[in-house]
Amino acid sequence: xxxxxxxxxxxxxxxxxxxxxxxxxxxxxxxxxxxxxxxxxxxxxxxxxxxxxxxxxxxxxxxxxxxxxxxxxxxxxxxxxxxxxxxxxxxxxxxxxxxxxxxxxxxxxxxxxxxxxxxxxxxxxxxxxxxxxxxxxxxxxxxxxxxxxxxxxxxxxxxxxxxxxxxxxxxxxxxxxxxxxxxxxxxxxxxxxxxxxxxxxxxxxxxxxxxxxxxxxxxxxxxxxxxxxxxxxxxxxxxxxxxxxxxxxxxxxxxxxxxxxxxxxxxxxxxxxxxxxxxxxxxxxxxxxxxxxxxxxxxxxxxxxxxxxxxxxxxxxxxxxxxxxxxxxxxxxxxxxxxxxxxxxxxxxxxxxxxxxxxxxxxxxxxxxxxxxxxxxxxxxxxxxxxxxxxxxxxxxxxxxxxxxxxxxxxxxxxxxxxxxxxxxxxxxxxxxxxxxxxxxxxxxxxxxxxxxxxxxxxxxx
Ligand code: 4AD
Ligand code: MG
Numbered sequence: 001x002x003x004x005x006x007x008x009x010x011x012x013x014x015x016x017x018x019x020x021x022x023x024x025x026x027x028x029x030x031x032x033x034x035x036x037x038x039x040x041x042x043x044x045x046x047x048x049x050x051x052x053x054x055x056x057x058x059x060x061x062x063x064x065x066x067x068x069x070x071x072x073x074x075x076x077x078x079x080x081x082x083x084x085x086x087x088x089x090x091x092x093x094x095x096x097x098x099x100x101x102x103x104x105x106x107x108x109x110x111x112x113x114x115x116x117x118x119x120x121x122x123x124x125x126x127x128x129x130x131x132x133x134x135x136x137x138x139x140x141x142x143x144x145x146x147x148x149x150x151x152x153x154x155x156x157x158x159x160x161x162x163x164x165x166x167x168x169x170x171x172x173x174x175x176x177x178x179x180x181x182x183x184x185x186x187x188x189x190x191x192x193x194x195x196x197x198x199x200x201x202x203x204x205x206x207x208x209x210x211x212x213x214x215x216x217x218x219x220x221x222x223x224x225x226x227x228x229x230x231x232x233x234x235x236x237x238x239x240x241x242x243x244x245x246x247x248x249x250x251x252x253x254x255x256x257x258x259x260x261x262x263x264x265x266x267x268x269x270x271x272x273x274x275x276x277x278x279x280x281x282x283x284x285x286x287x288x289x290x291x292x293x294x295x296x297x298x299x300x301x302x303x304x305x306x307x308x309x310x311x312x313x314x315x316x317x318x319x320x321x322x323x324x325x326x327x328x329x330x331x332x333x334x335x336x337x338x339x340x341x342x343x344x345x346x347x348x349x350x351x352x353x354x355x356x357x358x359x360x361x362x363x364x365x366x367x368x369x370x371x372x373x374x375x376x377x378x379x380x381x382x383x384x385x386x387x388x389x390x391x392x393x394x395x396x397x398x399x400x401x402x403x404x405x406x407x408x409x410x411x412x413x414x415x416x417x418x419x420x421x422x423x424x425x426x427x428x429x430x431x432x433x434x435x436x437x438x439x440x441x442x443x444x445x446x447x448x449x450x451x452x453x454x455x456x457x458x459x460x461x462x
Contacts, residue, residue, distance in 0.1 A: 244434060
């Protein structure tokens with residue numbers, strides 16, 4: 001029996017419900033007369049109180065058990081006479097499956113998140129991280145449910161790629177060339193032709209370009225997979241490896257894209273609130289006071305929509321002094337983004353129509369000649385949760401963009417341009433950073449604490 005079920009079980013009128021549970025001891029309190037073990041198997045936030053009387057075989061060994069030990073316990077589930085729990089398990093048999101060495105790093109006291117990051121292989125056995133990873137799992141399953149119900153096809157885009165979708169040059173190189181002494185050509189440059197794929201390849205920063213080609217055939221698709229950024233920003237919101245959800249829809253424009261994003265984020269928050277109520281109650285109490293009330297409100301009310309130009313005006317009018325000055329044509333910094341969504345508008349906010357110079361090549365040019373049909377969704381506490389756009393579907397416009405950008409070569413993107421040559425159609429999509437969503441839904445403040453084994457600059461362990 002899973003401990004979650006045991007904790008919910010109705011005790012029959014004759015008073016006896018025999019069952020067996022397996023889990024890891026969170027605490028062990030031993031006495032001559034009785035030993036109490038708090039047992040958790042990850043199936044619920046709550047642990048099951050196991051009461052071991054001295055008649056049980058090997059009682060002496062049981063009294064010496066320490067936190068972290070793996071146990072299989074048979075017994076009778078009874079109404080608990082103690083306060084704070086409905087039921088407890090009166091043990092008749094305790095099998096010590098795996099003893100924990102007393103050096104087990106997770107002791108009863110509360111450990112700091114920084115310490116627990118060094119124990120990423122064990123931290124899932126704590127209250128906080130058990131809750132984080134249950135919510136993460138529920139959200140991931142809900143992503144597939146959301147898009148599946150709307151008729152989107154799930155597409156697996158490649159992890160190894162030759163294209164830099166975002167054009168930011170933040171790619172990890174994939175190579176089989178010897179590190180110390182790579183083959184060189186006559187000019188002394190590293191000879192990529194001798195590499196595995198006979199050209200430079202990288203870990204993908206986004207599945208979008210491949211996703212677009214599938215949308216122009218299957219109409220509505222989404223990807224959900226790992227993406228990689230060799231971005232040297234050591235913040236609580238950036239990871240070098242993170243998961244991204246990227247829907248792409250043919251026959252839709254930027255407004256439709258924003259609507260899909262809004263529906264999607266609201267559906268995800270409802271999943272967390274409804275399917276993970278016990279875990280959310282914990283986050284609300286211990287991690288982020290008022291979380292449940294805030295998320296409930298966000299899941300009900302409309303998101304705001306403003307243009308980039310309006311955002312710049314609002315920031316200038318606010319009179320607030322920022323570390324980075326606000327200026328039309330420059331990127332909004334995290335401090336600006338958070339100020340807009342937290343202080344000025346007080347709710348999730350779409351900022352649309354950014355200057356073309358600061359956005360990626362594939363975004364559709366607006367008629368004003370200055371901006372593109374881009375959108376970012378900003379949310380309180382996180383900042384940018386989503387980035388998306390309507391795509392430039394006009395071949396002549398895309399060709400002129402390629403002609404004017406020295407980093408883009410028509411040869412490399414010939415396959416992409418084919419979609420514009422052969423039956424092009426309007427389409428739009430976005431990318432949502434899954435870890436940022438988990439942070440938003442749980443109130444956890446560091447991206448390193450919502451992904452099982454975080455990769456960040458100078459950190460790749462486990
Ligand atoms: O804004 P980005 O770079 O957009 C794209 O990659 C597009 N190709 C998406 C699309 O239109 N299909 O990234 C999208 C989202 C961001 O809004 C952010 O939530 C997340 O991905 N993200 C990161 N999350 C964690 N760590 C990082 N280093 C991230 N970089 C982006
Ligand atoms: Mg972005």
